Amino acid sequence: MKFISQIKDAAKYTFRDWKSIVLLGIILCIASTSEELYSDNPVLLVLIIVIGAIIVLIEEGYRYMIIKETIEGHNRPPIIRNFPNLIKEGFSETITLLVYVYVALAMNKISESLGESWVSTTIQILIFISILIIYLLLFGYPIYKALNGSKFLSGFDIIGILKLYSKIGIVQSFFLILIGAISMNVIYSCVFNIGIFETFHFIEFILSFFINPIILLFITRLMALCGREAIPS
Incomplete structure (x- = not known):
């Protein structure tokens, strides 16, 4: 079965470069830690927010x-370098993600405010x-x-993404x-400490530094392999 071979590929890919796992673990640890920090000093607080x-x-x-x-x-996993380019791509990804999420939330709010007539239904x-x-677009x-x-506006090509x-x-x-759904949950868990282990700091550290980078690499690779099926052989 093709999906089984993709799982094997993703597993091999994840452990091909331990440096990527370690560096990604450091990044996720800093991200999750900065989310918990607070300061009464407004300058320091702004600095914490910017770094996070x-x-x-x-x-x-x-x-x-x-x-x-x-x-x-x-x-092989990409080498973590050229940080300005990573920030640029990350900004593009985050903006696209937020647009889809907030449109979905706004629609849901409108739906909740409607009455019980047949028109409302x-x-x-x-x-x-x-x-x-929107969820299909979000994952595709x-x-x-x-x-x-990597054109920014292609992230909003609704017809093209659905054809994918x-x-x-x-x-x-x-x-x-x-x-895609699992990947999104993993990202939120890594960065924003959502989960049952948030009060157990040692377990949280183990998850952020060792487990989450492995899961993130594996799931993202697997997601991309599924998408690669769109390329004509």
Whole structure:
């Protein structure tokens, strides 16, 4: 089965370069730690926020580089260097992500404010379908963007991203959406300390430094491999 071979590929890929795991672990540890820091000094507080934001952008940029280089056929994790480029890519990814998320949230808010008439029900159904489409776009846009020269506006090419799923096929599309959902949860857990272990600082450190980088590398690679099916052989 193709997906099994993709899992094996992603596992081998993850452990090909331990330096990437260690550096990514440091980045995730700093990101999760900066989120907890607070200071009464406004200058220091701004500095903490700026450093935390930069680290998050580096992480997002590196995640996109994994997808991009996988699409291009590379079989080793990208070297974590050229931080200005990682920040640039991370900023682009974050803006695109936030646009989709806030549009979905706004639609959901509108749906909740509607009454109980048949017109309201019809509008709610249309909003629900629209939110599902947004989730498809959310998981497909990094791959579509990587396939189209990393152009920022390609992340909002709704028709192109939806066509990507038809090129990938039903089975691979299902795995792409599933992996994308898991990937997003892992990122939030890594950076914002969402999870049952947040009060156990030693376990939190082990997760941030060792486990989360491995999971992030593995899942992102697997997600990109599913998207690579859109490339004609």
